[in-house]
Amino acid sequence: EQAVLQLKNLQTTFQSGRREIPAVDGVSLHINKGEVVGIVGESGCGKSVTSLSIMRLIPSPPGKINSGEIVFKGEDLTKASPKRMKQVRGKEISMIFQEPMTSLNPLFTIGNQLVEAIRNHNKVSKKEAEKKAIDLVKLVGIPRAEELIHNYPHQLSGGMRQRIMIAMAMSCDPEVLIADEPTTALDVTIQAQILDLMKSLNQSKGTAILLITHDLGVVADICNRVIVMYAGQIVEEGTVRMILKDPKHPYTQGLIRSLPKLTEREQELYSIPGTVPQPGSIEVGCRFAERCEYAFDACFTENPPLFELEESRACRCLLYREEEESVS
Ligand code: SF4
Ligand code: MG
Numbered sequence: 001e002q003a004v005l006q007l008k009n010l011q012t013t014f015q016s017g018r019r020e021i022p023a024v025d026g027v028s029l030h031i032n033k034g035e036v037v038g039i040v041g042e043s044g045c046g047k048s049v050t051s052l053s054i055m056r057l058i059p060s061p062p063g064k065i066n067s068g069e070i071v072f073k074g075e076d077l078t079k080a081s082p083k084r085m086k087q088v089r090g091k092e093i094s095m096i097f098q099e100p101m102t103s104l105n106p107l108f109t110i111g112n113q114l115v116e117a118i119r120n121h122n123k124v125s126k127k128e129a130e131k132k133a134i135d136l137v138k139l140v141g142i143p144r145a146e147e148l149i150h151n152y153p154h155q156l157s158g159g160m161r162q163r164i165m166i167a168m169a170m171s172c173d174p175e176v177l178i179a180d181e182p183t184t185a186l187d188v189t190i191q192a193q194i195l196d197l198m199k200s201l202n203q204s205k206g207t208a209i210l211l212i213t214h215d216l217g218v219v220a221d222i223c224n225r226v227i228v229m230y231a232g233q234i235v236e237e238g239t240v241r242m243i244l245k246d247p248k249h250p251y252t253q254g255l256i257r258s259l260p261k262l263t264e265r266e267q268e269l270y271s272i273p274g275t276v277p278q279p280g281s282i283e284v285g286c287r288f289a290e291r292c293e294y295a296f297d298a299c300f301t302e303n304p305p306l307f308e309l310e311e312s313r314a315c316r317c318l319l320y321r322e323e324e325e326s327v328s
Contacts, residue, residue, distance in 0.1 A: 002032060002033050003030040003031065003032055003033075003071075004031055004032065004033045004072070004073060004175055004176060004208050005030065005031045005054070005070075005071070005072050005073075005093075005176050005208070005210070006028075006029070006030040006031075006069075006070075006071040007027055007028055007029050007030070007050070007054070007068065007069070007070055007071075008028055008068055008069040008070075008071065009026050009027070009028050009067065009068040009069070010024055010026070010027045010028070010050070010053060010065070010067075010068035010069070010070065011024060011025055011026055011027075011065070011066045011067045011068050012024040012046075012049050012050075012053045012058060012063060012064070012065050012066060013063070013064060013066045014062045014063050014279070015061055015062040015063075015064075016062070016280075019280065020066065021279045021280035022066070022232055022279060022280060023046050023049040023063075023232055023279045024046045024049050024050050024053060024232050025046070025231075025232035025233050025279075026068070026233060027046070027050060027068075027229070027232075027233065027234055028068075028234070029227055029234065029237070031176065031208050031210055032208065033175075033206070033208060034202065034206040034207070034208055035208050035209075035224050035225065036198075036199070036202055036208070036209040036211060036222050036223045036224050036225075037208075037209070037210055037211070037223060037224065037225050037226070037227065038211045038212075038213060038218075038219030038222075038223035038225070038226045038227065038240075039051075039210065039211070039212045039213075039226075039227045039228075039229055040213055040214065040215075040216055040219055040226055040227070040228050040229070040255065041214065041228060041229040041230055041255075041276075042214055042230075042272075042276050043214060043276075044275075044276040044279075045229040045230050045231060045232070045276055046229050046231070046232040046233075046279075047180075047212045047213075047214075047229055048180055048212065049063075049232075050212075050229070051095065051178045051180050051210065051212050053065055053070065054070055054077070054093065054178065054210075055085075055089055055093065055095055055178070056077060056078075056080070056085045056089075065078050072088065072092065072093065072176075073092075073175075090120055090121040090172055091121050091172045091174070092172075092174055092175055092176070093174055093175070093176045093177075093178065094168075094169035094170070094172065094174040094176070094177050094178070095169065095177070095178040095179075095180065096162070096165045096166060096169050096177070096178075096179050096180070096182050097165075097180050097181070097182070098180060098181040098182065098184050098185050099185055103165060103168075104153040104161060104164065104165070105153070106152065106153055106154060107152075108152070109149065109150055109151060109152055110137075110148060110149050110150075110151050110152070110153065110156070110164055111130070111133055111149030111150060113164075113168070114129075114133035114136060114137070114149065114164075114167060114168060114171065115129040115130055115133050117168045117171045117172075118132050118133060118136075118171050121171075121172045122172075132171070133149060134146055134149065136167040136168075136170060136171055137149060137164070137167055139167065139170065139201075140163040140164070140166050140167045140170070140197055140201075141163065141193075141197055142160065142163055142164075148160075157190075158185060158186055158190070159186055159190035159193065159194065162182060162183070162186065162190075162194055163194070163197065166182075166194075166197065166198070166201070170201060170205070170207070173205070173207075174207060175207065175208060176207070176208045176209070176210065177198075177201075177207050177208070177209045177210070178209075178210045178212070179198065179209060179210070179211050179212065180212040181212060181213055181214070182194060182198070182211070183195060183213075183218060184213070184214070184215070191218070192221070195218065195221045195222050198211075198222060199221070199222045202222070209222070211223060216243075216244070216255050216256060216259055217259055217260075219240060219243075220240060220244055223240050224239065224240065225237065225238065225239055225240065225312065226238065226239070226240055226243045228243070228249065228251065228252050228255070230251050230276070230287060230288055231276055231277055231279070231282070231287035231288070232279055232287075233287065233306075233316060234306060234314070234316065235249045235251055235252070235288070235306075235315070235316040235317070236248055236249040236251070236252045236314065236315045236316065237312070237313070237314050238312060238313045238314070239312065239313075242313055244256065248309065248313075248315040248317065248320065249288075249315050249316065249317050250288065250292045250293065250294050250317065250319075251272070251288050251291075251292075254270075254272035254291075255272070257270045257272075258270045258271050258272060272291055273291055274290055274291040277290070284300075284301060284302075284303065285299055285300040285301055285302065285303065286299045286300075286302075286303070286304050286316075286317070286318065294319060296318075298318055299318055302318065304316045304317055304318045307320045307321065
């Protein structure tokens, strides 16, 4: 297996007064060709800043990629020129967001927008682009594509609009699709359909997907591996099965406890007490300590490293210190 995208010790900071506040603080991860990887955490954990960093879309100032590498097929994107990044965003890495209405132009038909997207990165005639637009609409599972392309965005449901955004993102045959909370604004049934669509595109086209979500239930459906982020750092990673069946980090355990269970409809939903700390507010100790029911003295004075527990399994928690030492 070969990594198509790799982050090496990425740090993205935001200037606040004289301080550089790290929103993403030393994140290393990889996505293999054709793999689906989930990044999970509450809002404010650094998930979206991570994905915007990959696309080099961090508003600067106040933001900047401070250190680390973003290696896409051997090329470090942190060093790429604006011109090269435009190429990467149009052709090689695509991104979709939570609310498709903000990315679609209300003044143009769906067909017009697809044709424009296609012609932006392919040298094809208008006729050919129109044909490809219809193929793309079919690809994302919309029936009667020939009619649909004459509609304006507001004439479509939220689910349909998200399908169109996926069609646009796929129009350049990207190698990586980054999806930031792609189903959060949709109701549960439509959510499942969009996830199915993403899974089938992954399988038929081999597109690697980085799925960013606050909802562990969403990653269960389509991801191979899961990365859990907290306060700008990776706190746990493993296969979907490992994470869901045997979460190691107290934060991951809390996320799983707060998933709604169909069998306990009557019970009040659990939520992890407290909130994610402001970036940069904790200088020493585990960043989860204030909210952790297992916290002990060392948690407030030592910074837990990411312990490798077994192959493709890691956890940033002092409870696992012994375990690592006995393994290695
Ligand atoms: Fe909890 Fe301590 Fe582990 Fe942090 S290091 S998650 S505070 S037990
Ligand atoms: Mg976000």
